[in-house]
Amino acid sequence: MTQVRHVKMQEHLLKSNxxxxxxxxxxxxxxxxxxxxxxxxxxxxxxxxxxxxxxxLQGEHRVLVLEGDLETERDAxxxxxxxxxAVQITTGGACHLEAHVISQAWQMLEGDTRYDFxxxxxxxxxxxxxxxxxGEHLRVVLLSVPEGDDKPAKYPKAFRTxxxxxxxxxxxxxxxxxxxxxxxxxxxxxxxxxxxxxxxxRTGEGxxxxxxxxxxxxxxxxxxx
Amino acid sequence: MHELSVAQGLxxxxxxxxxxxxxxxxxxxxxxxxxxxxxxxxxxxxxxxTLREIEPILTGVELEIRWVPLVARCDDCHxxxxxxxxxxxxxxxxxxxxxxxxxxxxxxxxxxxxxEEEIAHDSGPTxxxxxAPAQVE
Numbered sequence: 117m118t119q120v121r122h123v124k125m126q127e128h129l130l131k132s133n134x135x136x137x138x139x140x141x142x143x144x145x146x147x148x149x150x151x152x153x154x155x156x157x158x159x160x161x162x163x164x165x166x167x168x169x170x171x172x173l174q175g176e177h178r179v180l181v182l183e184g185d186l187e188t189e190r191d192a193x194x195x196x197x198x199x200x201x202a203v204q205i206t207t208g209g210a211c212h213l214e215a216h217v218i219s220q221a222w223q224m225l226e227g228d229t230r231y232d233f234x235x236x237x238x239x240x241x242x243x244x245x246x247x248x249x250x251g252e253h254l255r256v257v258l259l260s261v262p263e264g265d266d267k268p269a270k271y272p273k274a275f276r277t278x279x280x281x282x283x284x285x286x287x288x289x290x291x292x293x294x295x296x297x298x299x300x301x302x303x304x305x306x307x308x309x310x311x312x313x314x315x316x317x318r319t320g321e322g323x324x325x326x327x328x329x330x331x332x333x334x335x336x337x338x339x340x341x
Numbered sequence: 342m343h344e345l346s347v348a349q350g351l352x353x354x355x356x357x358x359x360x361x362x363x364x365x366x367x368x369x370x371x372x373x374x375x376x377x378x379x380x381x382x383x384x385x386x387x388x389x390x391t392l393r394e395i396e397p398i399l400t401g402v403e404l405e406i407r408w409v410p411l412v413a414r415c416d417d418c419h420x421x422x423x424x425x426x427x428x429x430x431x432x433x434x435x436x437x438x439x440x441x442x443x444x445x446x447x448x449x450x451x452x453x454x455x456x457e458e459e460i461a462h463d464s465g466p467t468x469x470x471x472x473a474p475a476q477v478e
Contacts, residue, residue: 244343
């Protein structure tokens, strides 16, 4: 005889991702590794920002970059060219990184090296990556000036889940209608305590503040007063 | 198109609950989702449909998606109101200090199972990793 049974439950559909992400976050915390997840649309300057700043961070810290892309080693090669260790993760077409992919990459890596900073450069996409916790301690969303100041209103989740908004390519502000106060206002509607910085990897403007922000956030986690 | 990842999460959740309850098959699944789930209902339906064609466990499973509005409670005047256009401020007093109470759900909340009574007794122990048993009505 067939019986029908109703089961009430509350199970998040990305539960397995979030489980792996929590494990990663704890493991990194135990190892003294501060992990930053960089999110943005393609071409907003994630790799360029890393190229311009990581060699300086590396003077004081051990740094690693995990590069997420659909295909090719191009971004990892660019990071290696400035003397920073990089691992390419190709997603084979997937539009975002998931925690288990990071976990697998990390297991392959885990040796004697202890990193102070790991940067995960997510696949260029302002939609899907926002839903996947990778175990990071800091989420940074990049918005480049040519993209327009209205993006925070169009991609709420990316800006709501970010801890920091980095407005990139600020050197071209005179040539675009991009209003920094407007982008900031829209982004803070998504998250009131969002930290906003302006940078230009090309001219070097704001790069020292970006580096200081990274050091401060790491210290806040590992050396609380 | 991360909806396929979400549909796979749904597949695993359904398989777990089916196994836990010793059910023969899943008839129906209800998923609640809101604007901050970042999932497009139509795309999730499509992704689920694709999985249903290749995963025998999903054969004949009916998926119902319930859309949940974005709701926040004001930290200042304590009133709860629907949020429109992702403007996270209080509709009553205008305060920007609000706490989201609904709208980021992406949750399997109701499952209808078919249980064969005799078979249910003979099905043997379920796997240990099935998680805590769900509340059965």
